[in-house]
Amino acid sequence: MISRLIHWAVASRLVVLLLALALMAFGGYAFVNVNVEAYPDPAPAIIEIIAQFPGASAEDVERQVTIPLEVALAGMPGLDTMRSQSMFQLADVRCQFEYGIENKDARQEVLNRLTQVALPDGVQPVISPESPTGEILRFTLTSPKDANGRDIYTLNDLKSLLDFTLERRFRRVPRIIDMGSYGGTMKRYEIRPDPDRLRRYGISLAQLENAVAAANRNVGGQYITQGQTVQVVRGLGLIGMGLDPMEGALAQTDPVAAAAYLRSEENKRIREIREIVVASVNNVPVRVGDLVEGGPLAANDPLGVDGVVVGFQSRLGRVMFSEPVLDANGAEQLDSAGARVWRDHDDVVQGIVLLRKGEPSLPALADVHDLVDQLNNTPGALLPGVKIEPYYDRTGLINMTTETVRENLFHGMALVGIVLLMFLGNVRTAVIVAINVPLAVLVAFAALYLRDESANLLSIGAVDFGILVDSSVIIVENIYRRLTHGDDSSLTVKERVLHASTEVQRSLMFSTAIMVCAFLPLFTMQGPAGQIFRPMAHTYAFALGGALLLAVTLSPVLCETLLANVKPKPDNVFVRWLSRSYQRQLKLALRYHFVSLGAFVIVVGLTMLLLPFLGREFMPQLEEGNIYVRGTFPLNASLDEASDRTRRAREVFKKYPEVETVVAQVGRPDDGTDPTGFYNVEFYLPMKPHEDWPIPPGMTRARTKEEVVDAMSDELDAAFIGINWNFSQYIRDGVMEAMSGVKGENSLKIIGPDLTQLEAVANDAAAKLAAVPGVIDVGVFRIMGQSNLSFAIDKEKCARWGVAVDDVEDALETAVGGKAFTTLVEGERSFDLVLRWPESFRSTREEILDIPVDVPANVTPPGGEPQVAATESTGPEAGMSVTGAAISLPSPLGSAESGGTNPLNQAPRRRLRDFVTPLDAAGRLDAQGSFVQPGASTIYREEGRRLIAMKFGVRGRDLGGAVAEAQQALAPVIKPPLAAEWSGEFEQMEQAEQRLKLVVPLSLALVIVMLYLAFFSLRDVAIVLANVVTLVCGGILALLVMRTNFSVSAAVGFISIFGVAIMNGLILVSSIHRLRLGGHTLEEAVMEGSVARLRPMLMTILTAILGLLPAAVSTRIGAQSQQPLAIVVIGGMLMSLLLNQHLTPVLYYVFRRKPPSNDAASLAE
Template identity: 55%
Template sequence: MIRKLLDWAVSNPLIVMILTTGLIIGGGYAFTHVNIEAYPDPTPPIIDVVAQFPGASAGQVERQVTIPLEVALAGMPGLDTTRSQSLFGLAQLRNQFTYATDYWQARQEVLNRLGSVTLPAGVEAGISPASPIGEVLRFTLENPKDPETGKPVYTLNDLQSVEDFIVERELRRVPGVAGVSGVGGTVKRYEIQPDPNRLRHYGIKLEQLEQALDRANANGSGDNLVQGEQTSVVRSLGQFGLGHDPQQLVLGLQDPVEAAKVLRAEEARRCLEIRQVVLATVNNVPVRVDQVVDGGPVLNADGTSRVDDATLASRGVIVGQKTRLGLAAISYPRTGADGKPLTTADGATVWQDEEDVVQGIVLLYKGEKSLPALKGVLAKIDELHASGKLLPGIKIVPYYDRTTLIDRTTVTVHENLVVGMALVTAILIMFLGNVRAAVIAAINIPLALLFAFGVLFLRGKSANLLSIGAVDFGIIVDSTVIIVESVYRGLTHDDAHGLTLAQRITKSAGAVQRSLVYATAVMVCALLPLFTMTGPEGQIFGPMADTYAFAIGGALVLSLTVSPVLCFLILRNVKPKPDNFVVRSIDWLYRVQLQGLLATRWLVAAGFLAAVVATGATAATMGREFMPELEEGGLLVRGTFPVNISFDEVVRHGTEFRRFIQSFSEIRVIPTTVGRPNDGMDTGGYYLLQANLPLRAQEEWPVDKTRGRRRTKKELIADITVGLEERFPGVPWDFSQIIRDNVLEALSGVKGENSIKIYGPDLDVLENTGMEVRDTLNMVAGVQNASVYRNQGQSNLEFYVDRQKCARWNVSAADVQSVIQSAVGGKAVTDMVEGEKTFDVTIRWPERLRADEQAILNIPIPVGNTLRADNQFAMGNTPISGASIGLTSTGNVMKLPSATGSSFNAPSLDFDVPSRRVGDLVTPLGENGLPDPKASFVRPGASTIYREQGDRLIAIKFEVRGRDLASGVAEARSKIEPMIHPPYRAEWSGEFQQMEAAERRLAGMFALSMILIALVIYLAFRSFLDAAVVLANILAMVIGGVWALKFAGLYFNISAAVGFISILGVAVMNGLLLVSTFNGMRAKGIDLRETLLEGTGKLVRPILMTALAAMLGLLPAALSTAMGSECQKPLAVVVVGGMISTILCLNLVPVLYSFYGKRTPPEGAGDFAH
């Protein structure tokens, strides 16, 4: 079949050239249009479920939200693991499916299950759009400054509203965008702050206030009315603000200050409408909300305000905000008129600080392409700026996007590609001694890559750093080199009188057809582990395996079609001539040293055996890791403060953090966040301070004065760590990168490179055990930054509702719960509709009446009692029922203040009523969980409850530095596992777990690959001895690869394993050609010694040429230190080292063959010779 293809190609050169032109055009189009990603996504389908339960403790969230969701989601098809976190007001469940599961099917299954879950009132579970590598852009909303005061024009409520209802909705229209997660800002709500004394004075219960507000805020419909020939829809309009959006009134304004004034006036008008709501009527006089709120009435008798807008909305009925879950701040270099960053006299950057901003994070769906989506997002941002949909003066300012990472890594890959191709071409010219022949061989490198890109493009796949940069051109063009070298040798050495040029070319190329078949079969078997990889390593190296397969397959087809045609067209006038000086010199040197080695073959064999033993010992003690850390061009810094720290305190520390980081000019911008996003897409409490720090390009880094050179990234991290530990003693600081951090958390459920998970039922025992494990880890050499993800430490103010006390005063437990919720946390009773926006209208007591424990204990509780009024209102025996009761600590009655106001002109009123307070109806709980009047209401509680597969756990994260991961974990495991006793158990997670799993999978597939290769070799020679010699050649290349890793100071990892797999095919092919040549010469009766010398000399050029081409093709990647070279470096080093040991192959195979070569070779065992 191969001979027929060769004959057809040489006979139809025009068709071949047309097809080649089509390949160039189509492949070129694919090359310029295929999507490029920096790194492949190593995670399986993961569907995050988020449910917010505002105000609920971690334990309450676990019991009422997390566990019901876990039960409902259990047993889904393809579900591998469910991990959950329960913390203040939030439940997050991460459902990890198997790699074989389709993402969208998994997502739909989760949605189906969520529909059957019963959760507490007001709690809804939804799917988070986040994916581990889906974060592609971060931005802030620029708040214009008032030119007179220099203060921000708009409130954080305004900015958050713009992001939630305008920016996010518009960006989600971009194909591929899953959502926008907002960090910082405040969510607006209207708050009614009742005065308990005024409520009591007017006999108004909280329930009355809630019902009145809800009923007063609605539109009604009267169906339609026919009037003559027209029909009108009958409506009654009662919504606050008529449901109009105040922001629509200012979009046409040019002055942000004027726009802000309009917004504040509209908010004040809505507060006025709320104050006008009538709660009750006494003697035909209305009692309005205005009269029962903090600060007293501010309305005239006709319902108009007698104060200005600012005063109207400052007390009693205000525009407030929901409880803040997080804060974002940013520092960026201040620029001059020329747009360049300003610096001080000593070269330091001048920074601009924004202490409270609204930040947005654009997230893509899993599997979406970054560059097209980013292009669409940036275009949409420009469109928003030009559309006038944003408030006047507000701008969307990106400060990080994935394009920077992709561009930097792509530059690294392109440089390595160009240099590698140039070196391969130079090697071909040097060995062939003919520029035309070298160009014919080298031209298949770009053609094979274009073929691979074309297939990737047609399949809709993306290229990435590994799939392009780790492909070895020398290995790709092995088939081409064999064909061209055979043809060139045939044209310059063979005496072929009577044959046409086309016949000579097909004869020379056909001479190696059988070797090509077996070499291709061996290459397929060698790459089998790559094609069958699963798990994270399969996701990472799968695209590279595809590209390898397409490129090698394309190169094989090209070598059988294009290369012979080019030889026919270009090598017409090649005259027979001897090898060039370089080849003759190498051949002479090789023959001389081979004669000496054959004379001492027993010593050579012993030396080889010693080298195998030494290499085995070195490999056994070589450090192991999962994958080298991929450089992303940034730093993710995370500080974990005590879990019960206040929000304001961490914000203050965040400001101090930014001030310190400003001293490092390597950092481009300094954004920080405290807490978590408002949508709950990331978990964390107030104790969490994070900074995603984009770095400048390394060539822009300043010279460090103390070192006299630029800092390395490791030195930068070390210097930052020292400064942080001095400024924040006792606070653990973690350093990572945003994609890496997200991926590690997605795979293990823990933010950290490695972790120990301890499973068990009791949170206290887990906490204590975790602390002990952390202390033990800190004593292990090489283990750094060990810290516990604590589940305890959050202080709770817990009021146990004493039912006996409630029964004594005819108060239900629900009454107490409702009052505490409304008075302290705030209770939403209706909605403020503003166009397409909706905000809560909430009842919440003034801060001074709920500021501390004693204030909460003094909250009044309405008592179900009936009193009779005196006759000053001429009401006779009208009962007054359910009034809020005055308070004293002893339960006595107290005199009420007189009730006077603009709308209530009755005589002063004194009620004598029983008084009860929260403190009279609740009891503290003791350590045993039972009521104990002597105990304290302040009790320790859970901060975050972690669960996995239905079991509680605590995680201790750690890093291994200065030693390999495997040995560090092995030592730690030996010390820690004896500390864990049933029913508690420990599991090692993170990179170590992934490494062990990947090594097990690769070991099995590698063994199968070797068995198949051995079978192919045996089928080729029908001799166990020949097969054993060829397989021994693999050991020769492994020796080179292992010692190359050793001398480069690298650990064995999955990237290095892929490198060893890559050189298997080359090692086997070289041995196969040598043994086949020896067998062919021996079959002709040639003496064994002459066979070894002449046969090996004949193959010195093709073997060294292919080996050097493979080595130099990846040499730039092996030496590169630029961003994006980390992952391909171990692979490249192994290939370079293995190819260097090819010189050992050229000596080893003849020496081993000499021990048995006098026997008559099996029939057909020499058909590979050419």
């Protein structure tokens, strides 16, 4: 087939050239328009379900929400692993599906199951839009300052603008699935009733709720017919008429005026709420203002902070942002001590733009940038003076990594061109070979574009140009040698080109097929390794196939066109010198063949001895240009306490001149998309370009990133005793958390049913794990330690007073947490309207125990005696102020002091303490027990089993060795019925290695079969495979010398040189066979065949080395993941250059004395 293709190409020279031009045009178009990612997404479809259960403890969330969700979601088709977290008022369930399941299919399956789950009232499970690599842009909303330097807009204003305006705009951007928010406060309107006033007027909380809710709604009255027209009948009763104050503010041009307008509109609604009539006493209306803290206000009285106020929902997190102060020229300002001056923003509103899984990021980012520019520059799009300021943009990382690839490609191609020119000594010949490199790359880009696949750092940067030019080197070198040596001079140039091309076509076909077999492990990788390296395998296959096609079509055509007037001439001086030197060396090697064989044995033996010292890891870290730091404070830390500690840690990071900005996140977003508590703080530290890093005093160079991280870690450990810190990178942190379910690069999960036992064992295990050399940042994800103020409802006490449990719980829920009973509509925005006791009634345990509870079902008639005696703690049974005061409250005009017209005034009022009983250590009612109970902070589950997780990192040592030693150290600690599972990067490495152990031998067996079909001789197969052994030894020794761990990236390098080694050995052996069948003696055939193949073999070796040399030595962002591959290729090829040029001829000379058959020589025909 290849022979016919070559004949067609030479006969259709114009068609081939036109097709090459078309390839250049379309390939160039694809090169410009194909999507490029910095790193492939290694995660499968992960669907995260979030359910918020306001006010519920971790134990209640687990029992009532998490377990029902797990039961409903179990058994879904393609479900691989289910993990969950239950914490204060939040359940988070992550369903990880098998690779190959489409994200949309998994999402739909989850949605179908969610319709079948029964959860407590008010709990609505939703699917999180986030994905491990989906965050492509983060920004903050900045408020303008007034004359005193204070923010003009409130956090409520900015949060409302973000959630109700910007989120909807960003979600309309193609490929964007959602926009999350973090920080700020969510506005709500609060009615703070005064219990004494409610009692005085005989108004219950239910009456107050119903009255306000009834005064806040619109109704429809169908329609009426007016002549030939229809008019819709509406009743408009919404508070504020449902109008949106934000619209009026957006129309302003002055920030101060806009903020004043918003405050005035809020005040109008507050006054309107105060005027709502709840009841009527003696024809005198009782309004909300009469019942709230502070009492009624006159029309002109200013609104205070009591009664009815604009507040915000309970905060779950906070975002802080710090940036250096710049002067007019954009340079950083320094203080008198030479330190940078920083501007701190202690409470900002942050937006997170999320990419739909599987969508290309560059087009999406371009559209997002356009929208940001439009919003920032269009009057009325944002509040006056407010700006969207991105601080994280995936475009920067993509541009930096692609620039690294382009730089390595350019340098590699230049070096390859120099090698070709050195060996061929003819510019036109070198151009013919070199032109196949960019054209083969364009073939790959065209295929990626047509398949709608993305290119990335690994898939493009790992392509070795030396391998791409191998096929064209073999054909063009053979044509050039035939033309310059005067072979077949009686034939025309066209005939000589055809003869020289077809002469090597069979060996070329076999070697290319074998190379494809060598790449089979890449195509069969599964899991994270498959997600990462399968695109590279596709790209390699496209480029390799394109190179072969170009070698048998375009190369012969260009040779016929450009080399038609080449005259017979000897090789250039350099090649002649190499040939003479090689001849002398080869004669000595054949004469003293035991030396070459001994060297081979020594290399193999040395490699086997050193192999145990080769470290293992999954993948070298892709340098993202940032540091992501995670700290864990005490579990019961409040938001304010965690924020104070965060500010202290922020000061540590601001000392480092390598850090560009400091962004801190405390707690979690309001929507629960990042399940954690106030104890969790995360710092995003974008770094300056490395060339801008200063040289510290006492050093002669800038610090490495590892040195910066070590210094930060030491300083944080000294400043925060007992606090655990973890260092990673932004994307990597998210991917590792998604894959293992734990916030850390590696994790150990201890599985068991008892939370207390799990935490005790984890503490022992953590101490032993931290003692393992190389293991750092050990931390236990605590599951206990969140104290609960538990008020157990005593049903006997409730029965004594005729009170339902629900009545007591409703009073507790409303008083402390606030109960949302209706919604205030403002245009397209909606905000909760809640009832909540004033803070003076709910700040301490004793104040909560004094919360009044009405007892309307147990009325003591006038003059009667109560059946339950008054106590010192509860006071008299009736007519008592909740504060214990005996002073009568003022009565509304015309009402009676006794309030006898309202039965509630006659009902005895008790307090919460009359209906609750403390608990003992076992959780049973016990009057001598305590209301303060230890409780769970976060309950982790996986596959329906409870667990405790420990995270750790490895620095200064290989991951595999560190975990192996840790497993031995922890074996005596974790005993049945407990079980241990190691997750994260180590688990992925183990899975990839197990897969390679299975697939690589199968691939090798297939290669052996093909080699046998090529030679029909096991000895020939063994001679060729010996070439592979030396290259593998060279790659291993190179990793050891460069102190680089074995990783999947390095394994890809071994696979790459595997095919090249077999191709070189196959062509050399077949060339010797042809000479022996032509009548040459064994020694003559070995000498002549080896010398004849010297130039093409050296060219393939050197081009392979130089093609990846820039990647091996590059220190730019993105080069780290290429370096193990490049080191292996260069080391293996150097070993081939030093040893195999002599080893293969010697092995043939010693072990292939018997003449080959005609079938064995057919490759050279």
